[in-house]
Amino acid sequence: MRRAENGGINKRPDMKDDTIITNAGRDPKNNFGIVNPPVYHASTIVSETVAELQGKRAKRWEPGVYTYGRQGTPTTEALEQAMAAVEGGWRGMVVGSGLAAINAAVLAFVKSGDHVLMVDTTYGPARNFCNLFLGRFGVETTYYDPTIGTGIKDLIQDNTKIVYTESPGSLTFEVQDIPAIAAEAHNAGCVVIMDNTWSGGHYFKPFKHGVDVSVQAATKYIVGHSDAMLGTIVTSEEHWRAVRTSVGQCGAPSGPDDIYLGLRGLRTLSVRLERHQKTALTLARWLEARPEVKRVMHPGLESNPGHELWKRDFTGASGLFGLVLNETFTDDAVAAMLDGLELYSMGASWGGFESLILPTRPAPFRTATSWNETLSIRIHAGLEDVDDLMEDLDKGFERLNASD
Ligand SMILES: Cc1ncc(COP(=O)(O)O)c(C=O)c1O
Numbered sequence: 494m495r496r497a498e499n500g501g502i503n504k505r506p507d508m509k510d511d512t513i514i515t516n517a518g519r520d521p522k523n524n525f526g527i528v529n530p531p532v533y534h535a536s537t538i539v540s541e542t543v544a545e546l547q548g549k550r551a552k553r554w555e556p557g558v559y560t561y562g563r564q565g566t567p568t569t570e571a572l573e574q575a576m577a578a579v580e581g582g583w584r585g586m587v588v589g590s591g592l593a594a595i596n597a598a599v600l601a602f603v604k605s606g607d608h609v610l611m612v613d614t615t616y617g618p619a620r621n622f623c624n625l626f627l628g629r630f631g632v633e634t635t636y637y638d639p640t641i642g643t644g645i646k647d648l649i650q651d652n653t654k655i656v657y658t659e660s661p662g663s664l665t666f667e668v669q670d671i672p673a674i675a676a677e678a679h680n681a682g683c684v685v686i687m688d689n690t691w692s693g694g695h696y697f698k699p700f701k702h703g704v705d706v707s708v709q710a711a712t713k714y715i716v717g718h719s720d721a722m723l724g725t726i727v728t729s730e731e732h733w734r735a736v737r738t739s740v741g742q743c744g745a746p747s748g749p750d751d752i753y754l755g756l757r758g759l760r761t762l763s764v765r766l767e768r769h770q771k772t773a774l775t776l777a778r779w780l781e782a783r784p785e786v787k788r789v790m791h792p793g794l795e796s797n798p799g800h801e802l803w804k805r806d807f808t809g810a811s812g813l814f815g816l817v818l819n820e821t822f823t824d825d826a827v828a829a830m831l832d833g834l835e836l837y838s839m840g841a842s843w844g845g846f847e848s849l850i851l852p853t854r855p856a857p858f859r860t861a862t863s864w865n866e867t868l869s870i871r872i873h874a875g876l877e878d879v880d881d882l883m884e885d886l887d888k889g890f891e892r893l894n895a896s897d
Contacts, residue, residue: 510579510695511763518575518756532753533566535559554737556584564741568749572725572756576715579759580694580707582727586740587752591690591710593745594724595619596626598706599655601732601739602684605631608653610678612669613861614639614662616688616710620858636861639667640798646677653681658704659688660697661799664855664871665864666790666815668799671806675703684732690714693762693844694727696770696809705732713844714811717758717765720845721751765846765876769812772882773874779883780816785890790815790869812874813843815853817866818893826896827852827868830889836877837885848875848882 519530538559540546553560556570565573565587573585588594599622603609611623613636623634637648639662649656656678660669675685687704689697693714699707709715711723724747728736747755770793777791789796791814792803803810818827831839837850851871856864874882 513578514695514763515760517578518571518573529753530568530571530756532749533568534749535566536562538562538566554734554741563744563746565746566749568752568756569746572752572759575756575759576694576709576711576725577727579762580689580727581698581700582707583730584728584733584737586726586728586737587711587747587755588724588726588740588743589745589747589751590722591616591688591708591712591724592618592622593743594708594710594726595688596622597740597743597745598686598708598726598736599623599627599657600743601706601735602654602686603627603632606652607632608650609634609655609657610645610648610653610683611636611657612639612659612662613637613859614665614667614855615657615659616663616690617858619657619659619688636859638862639669642670642673643677645674646681649677649681649683653683655686656683657686657688659691661691661792661803664815664853664858664869666792666797666799666813668792668797668802668806670802671699671702671704675705679703690844691811691813692807692809693766693811695762695766696807696811699727700729702806705729706736710844711755712842714762714766714769715755715758716751716844717761718754718845719842719847721754723747723751723755725755766809766811768876769874770810772876772879773810773812773814773872775879776872776874776882776886777814777816780886783890785818785822785893786816787819787866788817790817811844813871814874815869815871817869820866822893822897824868826893827870829896830893831870833892834885834889836875836882837872843871843873845873846876848877849873 549560552558572587576585611634678685684705686706689707690710707727709725711725777789780786781789792799793810837848853871
């Protein structure tokens with residue numbers, strides 16, 4: 494198989510998102526007519542002559558050049574091309590997990606003595622990476638309010654290299670003004686990294702809004718079936734080399750079968766997200782009207798403080814949102830509610846076809862902003878029938894009230 498010649502599909506302004514999702518990174522004409530790219534299992538990739546070996550090494554990061562399994566194969570490149578096209582960036586990279594993508598992207602731009610501005614609502618392990626890993630090497634992190642907007646400029650120091658964003662925020666779903674933050678970051682020469690997992694790269698186009706490096710836990714919506722770990726990074730042309738170098742040095746590739754699952758999941762991203770969106774919004778509206786619920790944290794709700802920004806910058810909402818129950822309920826009552834659910838499982842991750850529910854405690858993860866409620870609940874609306882999902886929650890509320 495040759496590399497997909499249509500990998501540069503993102504350069505075609507006439508192509509709509511659904512067409513890109515369906516086609517990017519695959520090329521049946523150069524693959525015996527077979528629709529999907531082959532899964533190459535490889536460590537060693539041999540050369541016939543010294544000249545060929547040296548030639549490949551010199552061009553090892555160019556498209557279509559393969560030198561060693563860890564550096565990627567045509568299978569890897571297929572997903573890299575596809576993700577760059579979907580997110581509208583220059584080139585993509587694939588690594589072993591979303592966290593590996595975050596780590597490699599951040600490490601590309603910092604050295605000892607540098608400073609990172611990190612959104613206070615970042616995914617917890619990204620926070621741990623900054624505090625417990627970067628901190629050991631003399632890289633300082635300051636956390637900022639996700640709603641800071643242009644105010645970010647007051648926090649930028651001479652040694653600030655990265656402004657890291659995630660929108661909506663993990664657990665609490667604040668929407669960030671990414672264009673405003675990016676403009677200030679760029680004025681000061683900083684790189685803007687965004688965790689774009691929530692939108693799947695479909696409902697938020699990072700490079701149109703000033704992001705330089707977009708990371709995704711492709712484990713979630715790209716794979717979409719809760720059966721593989723995968724991270725992707727897409728960058729602008731300017732930042733590709735730095736991140737590619739970092740990815741190469743971190744050495745955390747994904748396996749070919751997981752990459753294939755990412756490619757396969759990607760083809761249905763848009764239709765799955767449409768359904769996740771519809772179900773999540775229906776649940777969110779229904780929950781908002783429940784007397785047991787204090788607040789629903791879903792940017793698609795008109796009542797949400799980030800709703801206007803979301804409407805301006807996003808073209809849709811995925812299936813993940815949160816809620817806060819009235820404080821009168823005890824932890825035991827909440828446990829009784831959650832324990833008896835039939836259609837929602839409790840577990841880390843999200844973005845698969847199945848519904849999930851998780852009690853969360855955002856407060857300990859905040860330093861720049863305060864979070865006053867002790868307990869919140871995160872729901873991932875899966876692809877089940879929404880009436881069944883509501884009925885299951887309804888019975889959960891009965892148990893909540895009965896245990897109180
Ligand atoms: C927003 C976000 N980013 C990154 C990650 C990390 O992804 P992974 O579990 O693939 O390492 C997660 C995982 O839950 C996440 O929710």
